[in-house]
Amino acid sequence: MKNLRSGENSPVDGHLIKVMTHCTINTGQASELDVSAFLLTAEGVVRSDSDFIFYNQPQAKGGGIKLVSEDNESQYFTVDLNVIPAEIQKIAFVMTIPVAFSSAFALSIKIENAMEFHPDRKNMQEKSLILAELYRHKGAWKFRALGQGFKGGLAPLATGYGVEIDDDDEAVSAVPVPPQKTTPIQLNKTTVDLKKAGEKVTISLVKGKNLVAKLKWDTKVDLDLYCFYVDGKGEEGKVYYRKLGHLDKAPYIKLLGDSQGAGEEIVEISQPKHIKYALIAAYSALSNGVGSFLSYKARVVVTDNDQQEVTSHLAHKDPYSYWVALALIDFTKAGELTIQNVETYSNKKTFARQFEERTGEKPASLFHKTTAKVQDINKYDPERSPHLFKDGTFMMSVGTREFK
Template sequence: MQLSKVNLEKKGSVNIKKSGKVTARLEWESSKDLDLYCFYVTKNNELGKIYYRNLGSPQKSPFIQLDGDSKGKGQETITIHRTEELKYVLFAAYSAISNGIGSFYSMKARAVVDNHQGQQVVSSLYEKNNYAYWVAIAHIDFTSASEMKVSHVEQYSKRFTEKSPLLYADGSFKMNVGKAEFKGFS
């Protein structure tokens, strides 16, 4: 199997082979705690998110699972077990208020999508934004039978806004319109 790695340019996209299983890693090089969110739309137009309060399951819809909350430097991984059940996913990262100011860019945050067929797509961040708690990093369109389109989206929340992004049934998304959630609070 030949490994192919694509580094997406700003707002770039690439089609790669659609596979039954896909992983997406949020990687960063800072001691600060980032959280990976996977917003999804199923084939039945069910909308939701997988994150530290809803880790998901490989056995039930939407067949997406987060490996846990790292609570520090490193990475978090989302595994999509049945891509044929999905239309769209949006990967976003949240940086807690307790991290203080600082940019996702300075933490070298990036999303790495792997189709387990020898193809990886890296979506790095190019903008420095010291005041955003949220960044949408990558979007995947699963609507084609044989390919999936991975796109670099890099959009930030408004200054000091805790409201999450929101993915819509048509695959579009907006920042600053979802629920605000604080770690440690219900």
């Protein structure tokens, strides 16, 4: 494998090649890593927006180049140089990430089994990078290593190459752009807000893509994210601060640390195909375990890697609950997932209602005895966690007792 330095070029052998990119960043930010390619004329611009290859348009007309994602951090392009139109003189390969490239742990682009380039990311504050380019030279193709940083995100970079972006942000041009008649391409994420319990949305799930769920809040309190799940075999489990989980083996869900303060906690699901249901809940670790989750502005943000984002909000104030269930995710239909706002608090009223729905009897109390049980529980305990059942339903206050 030949190693190239910035500015160096090398001839490309054959016409069927694989251009592979890799970048390792913080796991919780990997979903926002994007790789793109631009098919450029001799003037350095696209002929039309169809020459822009990215997550929402992964293949060029005619099939000359196609973007394939193995996972968040490793993506590649299959290229048939014989099919690339004669007007196209250059193909630029671009990467954008949500942080400065200086914070990346690894960064590379290579032509499989031929050559590779590792850009010098030290002190690189830019978040967009022109990694390399394929270009025609005397009837053949060559590969040039660049590693050129670009100020701004994907939208201004695309604008610089002549793509018309449907974006309100001011574009910063990298190259002169002549007037062109193009149809705007939408780069922004599709965002959905589920503001009330019962509201739900179904989004596509791209095979091989990870899913990230974030518990966010705005005040300086300690909330804990719990992800209760039912896996593909019907086994029940949970991921939380004492049992972080794994991404490379079962349960294919991992909690990325315990914040112990204002901000966010994140769970990542690396293999959604192995999960049937996931319930995202929050536990209050305040004194006495009480306080209004609504006043903390707690919410769950679920993001897939096809640039779709769903936020499940809270609408009711319940200052005396240790627990709130915020979002239920259903993975049972191939190629899609359904996210539902399930705002439910762990209080006596909720426990009594859910217990009676499941057993047909009232729960045990000083004035009522019953032999009916759910998870071997028939009496309300405010510190018990929710429990997610095999059929995707859940009940508050019948799980294990938690006290941080």
